[in-house]
Amino acid sequence: MDGGENARDAGRARRATGAGAAAGSAGADLARVLNDVGPRLRALRRERDVTLAALSEETGISVSTLSRLESGRRKPTLELLFPLAKAYRVQLDELVGAPTTGDPRIHPRPFVRHGQTFIPLTRYLGGLHAYKQILPPHYGCDAEPRVHEGFEWCYVLSGQVRLRLGDRVLTLTAGEAAEFDTRVPHAFSNPGDQPAEYLSLFGAQGERMHVRARPTAGGEGGEEG
Known part of the structure; x- marks a missing residue:
C-alpha cells in the first residue's frame, strides 16, 4: 500500500x-x-x-x-x-423548545384570558416569560387578588394600571414600573376610560428584575427605585 x-x-x-x-x-x-x-x-x-x-x-x-x-x-x-x-x-x-435554526424574529399570536389580551414576546416556555398585555377600559375593578408561585415585573406603556398588592393600592402610569413576589395577593385593573398597555415579565422560579414600585403617602402612585 x-x-x-x-x-x-x-x-x-x-x-x-x-x-x-x-x-x-x-x-x-x-x-x-x-x-x-x-x-x-x-x-x-x-x-x-x-x-x-x-x-x-x-x-x-x-x-x-x-x-x-x-x-x-x-x-x-x-x-x-x-x-x-x-x-x-x-x-x-x-x-x-426546538433549537433555533434560522430567523430569530418572534411572530406573536395574541390570546385572551380573563378578558385581557396577552401578546407573547418570548419564543420559549422556560425561564422568564415576556408579554405585552392590554387591559380594556374599567377592566378588573372588582377583581379578587390571587396568589401563585413566581416573581413579576411590569412596565406601563400607556394608560393607567392599578395594582392591588396585599393591602396596598398602586396606580402606575406610562413610564412607571413595579416588581413583586406573586405569592403576595395581587390583582391588576384599569381605572381609566382608555385601554391600558403594559409589558410584563414573569419568572415562575422567582427571577427578579431591579425596579421596584413604592406607594406614595396617599396610598396611590408609584415611583422607580
Missing part, C-alpha cells in the same frame, strides 16, 4: 469518526428536547390557568394521557403535540 492509499484510508476514517460524533450529538439533543417537553407543557398549562379537564375537552386527549405526557411517562408524538399546539396557539417548535 503506497502513501496515497494510506492518506485516503486515513481521510475516510476521519470522516466516519466525524459522522459518528455528529450523529451522537444529534441524538443527545433530541433526547434532551424530548425530556423537556413534559415540564414545558405543565408550565404552559399552569401559566394559561387551564385545568387538565378543560384541556382534555378542547384537544380530545384524555386527562390520563395529558397527565402522563406532562410527567414524562408518555412519549410526546406529533398526534399529541399538534392539538396541544393548536389549543395553546403556539407553533410546534415553540411547544417542544
